[in-house]
Amino acid sequence: MSVDNIPKIVISRLPVYLRALNRMVQNSQLVTSSHELGKALGISSAQIRKDLSHFGEFGKQGTGYQVEFLITQLRQILNLDREWEVAVIGSGDIGHAITRYQGFADRGFRVTAIFDSDPSKVGTKINGLEVQPADDIIKVLRERNIQIAMLAIPAEYAQSATDTIVEAGVRAILSYAPISLNVPDHVKVRYIDPVTHLQSMTFYLSTEDDLLTQPL
Amino acid sequence: MSVDNIPKIVISRLPVYLRALNRMVQNSQLVTSSHELGKALGISSAQIRKDLSHFGEFGKQGTGYQVEFLITQLRQILNLDREWEVAVIGSGDIGHAITRYQGFADRGFRVTAIFDSDPSKVGTKINGLEVQPADDIIKVLRERNIQIAMLAIPAEYAQSATDTIVEAGVRAILSYAPISLNVPDHVKVRYIDPVTHLQSMTFYLSTEDDLLTQPL
Structure with missing residues (x-):
């Protein structure tokens, strides 16, 4: 194959x-x-x-x-007959939610590292996992051979964080930031963008005309 | 058409x-x-x-x-030549993140209502929007004819919340809860599940054999 x-x-x-x-x-x-x-x-x-x-x-x-x-x-x-470690970049709302997400269990993934550049967040714990300083990303990811990362940071920082994790050896990125990332050919990127999902449903939503014919 | x-x-x-x-x-x-x-x-x-x-x-x-x-x-x-109001159900990590998400602007959507069943969260503000009690979902959604909702609550509450918003007239649901929802035929549902995205990338990730051939 x-x-x-x-x-x-x-x-x-x-x-x-x-x-x-x-x-x-x-x-x-x-x-x-x-x-x-x-x-x-x-x-x-x-x-x-x-x-x-x-x-x-x-x-x-x-x-x-x-x-x-x-x-x-x-x-x-799909190479899921093993468990993949995942790093989360950013410990804001989305980083928190991902790290605590129950849906990873038994599906091939475990979040084992989370990073933030905000000193006030470093050292806090999410789901038992300590937030590490962004400066340690390359060291930690290389040491532990983590190849998958989820980006949960604002759009303006997303490209530079991407450059860092790619340098660290990450080859699969799932990004929540609403911008398109530039990566080398050997790195895969997927985007989670709620708006494209919403837009695929509005196609089916009727406009005022149809509403008038709906039963009250 | x-x-x-x-x-x-x-x-x-x-x-x-x-x-x-x-x-x-x-x-x-x-x-x-x-x-x-x-x-x-x-x-x-x-x-x-x-x-x-x-x-x-x-x-x-x-x-x-x-x-x-x-x-x-x-x-x-796609019926995007208008702005759609969106209700967010749940004001936890994901609800917060959605309500503050910058990616809706100019793309057809605006979060204009957020609900939570936790009394300690009701009345707090997210991005200037006051969290309303879950008991008011039907009243508020009907009054304002809100047809789109995003579900940001744990899996165990997702189906009953779905029943409520469908009763309120919602016809498009974007769910972050990792379970499959039952809805009537006239209601569309999309799911945001980070795991399926991760799984579509592990296919391309090499296993140990390949790693050995990588330059150090």
């Missing part, structure tokens, strides 16, 4: 499949189909079969997918 | 195009092409042309797209 031959958009859908499959396991469901998965996710069953076909044969015509087996396969493909 | 005939995935890409076009305007760029847009976004130019063709003809063969014109069209398609 060559990593470069698989479209980025396909890779971005695998975690969504994985989340849906984990929900099925929680509900004690053993078998599913591309049709059922697609219905739950708003994706065509043909698309799901095509996405998975990049990586092998995971189901049989007529019998569907074994849920646990497909989960194991997807976790292997 | 029938809303139902256009794949959800196409709609979800339009805000991403819009964001890229807005960056071009900031850089005083007047014209672009599907090729250039695609390169910036990691999407094929054919896909971009196909997505836009659902809504009409926005560019000419050989001359590309007028950036400002395409922005105006996309804003109209």
Whole structure:
């Protein structure tokens, strides 16, 4: 399997499949189909079969997918059969929320370092984790070989913080700052921007005309 | 144009195009092409042309797209040629961060109400906005016809809060809670889950073998 031959958009859908499959396991469901998965996710069953076909044969015509087996396969493909350490840059509202986020558990990640440039925040604890000075980012990340970071700082500081963590060896960045970051080719960046999600819903919101026809 | 005939995935890409076009305007760029847009976004130019063709003809063969014109069209398609009021449910870390988020400005949204069930938080102010009691959600949202809400509360309260805001008339929900919500067909839901973004990057992160071949 060559990593470069698989479209980025396909890779971005695998975690969504994985989340849906984990929900099925929680509900004690053993078998599913591309049709059922697609219905739950708003994706065509043909698309799901095509996405998975990049990586092998995971189901049989007529019998569907074994849920646990497909989960194991997807976790292997996504390199989630280990736990990744994650550094959080910035201990403001978002940094706090990420560090305390319950959703990382059992999904491959653990926040093990948090940094801030504000001396009044350094030394405070979030979820048992001590906030370290921003000046120590390179030293700490290199020592512990941390390759993933989440950026939770204002837009104006985001690029210089990015340069620092890339120098420290980070190769995957999830940014909450509403600006586009420049990184070398070997570094991946994803953005969390609530506005693009909101904008994808306003398309469906009716305007005044429709409201008038709604039952009171 | 029938809303139902256009794949959800196409709609979800339009805000991403819009964001890229807005960056071009900031850089005083007047014209672009599907090729250039695609390169910036990691999407094929054919896909971009196909997505836009659902809504009409926005560019000419050989001359590309007028950036400002395409922005105006996309804003109209996405119902962003007005400002939408947004309610934030929960005034914890994430609720705080959302309410203070600078990225809403000029992109179609304004947070105009925030609620919390914790009496010690009610009456405090975030970004000049007073936190209101959760018991007032239905009254306030109905009075002001607020149709969009962002859920920033723990997973265990997310479904009951969803039921409340849907009863109040909300038809678009952006949830930060790591659970799947049940809503009636007329309500749209999007989820912000940092883990799925992280998982889409670990695919590209090399394992120990590769690390050994990296320069020190």
